[in-house]
Amino acid sequence: MNRQSILYFILAGVFFGGTFVAARGGLEYFPPLLFVALRFDIAAALLLAYVLIAYSREEILPRSSDDIVSIIGTGVLVIGLANAFLFVGQQYAPSSVGAIVFSLIPILTTLFAAVLLGSKEFSNRTITGTVIGLVGVVLVVSPDLATSGSMTGRIALFVGAVSAALGAVLIKYAQPQISSTVRIAWGLPLAAILSHGFAFTAGEEFGEIIWTTEALLALAYVSIFAGVLAYTAYFALLDTAGPVQANLMFYLIPIVSTIGGAVLLGESITPFVVLGFVIVFVGFAVIGSESVEINEIRVRMYNTLTKSDTNVSEVSNQQKSD
Secondary structure, three states, rough: OOOOHHHHHHHHHHHHHHHHHHHHHHOOOOOOHHHHHHHHHHHHHHHHHHHHHHHHHHHHHHOOHHHHHHHHHHHHHHHHHHHHHHHOOOOOOOOOHHHHHHHHHHHHHHHHHHHHHOOOOOOOHHHHHHHHHHHHHHHHHEEEEEEOOOOOHHHHHHHHHHHHHHHHHHHHHHOOOOOOHHHHHHHHHHHHHHHHHHHHHHOOOOOOOOOOOOHHHHHHHHHHHHHHHHHHHHHHHHHOHHHHHHHHHHHOHHHHHHHHHHHHHOOOOOHHHHHHHHHHHHHHHHHHHOOOOHHHHHHHHHHHHHHHHHHHHHHHHHHHOO
């Protein structure tokens, strides 16, 4: 990744990491799906205003079916469904557990990329890494080993992670021409409509909201920092680095959310959950690490030595001629 991608990586990881803390705190005052819907209402209004000022009409309008597919992947999968399941799941699990379950996204992204993009074959290394990662997830979601939160919350979080990973790969598969910022500006209203529909179906009402300073701060954070700014950085990262490398960012998120949850919410994390996260990380390291072929090393060493010997021979012959 270049410097710009690294900057996007850090910004997205930090801002998204705070989402789990703000969501956990805000859910004391908001029904979960209505919380998500209001978040996207605000984020959509802010980003649409910016796009209308900064971009021309030609740049704003989708130009192909690929652009439309990428907008749907952005609004429905990566933003809408992923966050709906995240906020529902966070009712039943600490912020650190939510972040750790979402750290499965890199492994899921690799598997979806193998199917949709053909970017990696299902080698023994891929299969081994996936199995290791899933063992880590079992430790995180097991009601017997990881005792923080309920199974319902972890299942919801896992479904959200699947949606985010699939959406990221779908966007890459579509190869849109529309810019990532404009794509988010189209996607956020879709996510808002979807979330309001879920909230209405679930019977959530505005009268259930408890308006406090803490509630407003939580809503402001998830709307602006974890909404407009985080998604702008994340989708720019997807465009520059690709879904597999970009989603490594989800390994930074648990660090931010764990520290934030401990400092702001007084949360703790069990040893089994920590172990589960470490194993998930090892699993993706096995999948994503570059393979080192012994034969390639031998060829390079041979070429280097041969070139060196040739140079020595040429010098010797030159000296004899002199």
